[in-house]
Amino acid sequence: MTSPQDRPAATAARYAEDHAADYDRWFAKPGITEATVDTLAKLAGEGPVLELGMGTGRVALPLARRGFDVHGVEASEAMAARLRAKPGGDDVRLTLGDFAEVPVEGVFSLILVVGGTLFELASREDLQRCLTAVADHLEPAGVFVLDAHVPEALAVAAASGVPEVVSETDEHLILCHRRIDPSTATYRSHYLVHEADRTHHLRVRFHYASPGELDLMAERAGLRLRTRLGSWGGGPFTRDSTYHVSVYERR
Known part of the structure; x- marks a missing residue:
């Protein structure tokens, strides 16, 4: 049986509380953030914007600065x-x-959840509930935008055994190794953060779903796919894409 501290929501919550002061320094993603904000600004429309899992404001604050x-x-x-x-x-x-x-x-012209945060939800039931609530909070012409790993690419990277370099500066090095459990459609990200001659080991569990599974869940919630990109930079979604940016609208 999975203990409460190993459940996705519990590990994510503990990670957020314990490392909030370090999050920006370790996971700022300046290049990706700029491309993310540019894409979202083009999709936002005239109404208010809602971010789910806002964190420390990596995306929300630049959007606010744009008006x-x-x-x-x-x-x-x-x-x-x-x-x-x-x-x-x-x-x-x-x-x-x-x-x-x-x-x-209220309702919003853009609802977003980025950085893979949607899949920190504890269960598929929570995910379906979230999508249904999103549809209820969208303006008629509004859009819901999310990003997610492509499971096949995730599996290939995990099987290689080669850790991903998440961030590297003169002050720190962050590596990530993921282990996938197909029996539960989950994966655990192990982050090794080396800084000031100390190494932190962070563990966060996520669910995963294929783009097709997400589309079916979105349809059940009253949404439909408008477009799918292969990156925040706006490239097409292809067989070589490792993640996707999906834009949904109300049906």
């Missing part, structure tokens, strides 16, 4: 505190809570 009315949901109080402490943090309307519930009022 968008940004709202967000975040489960971790530590992450939320880091966001609020940043310049412009008070301009983002943040709700503490479980984003599977989408616990906000």
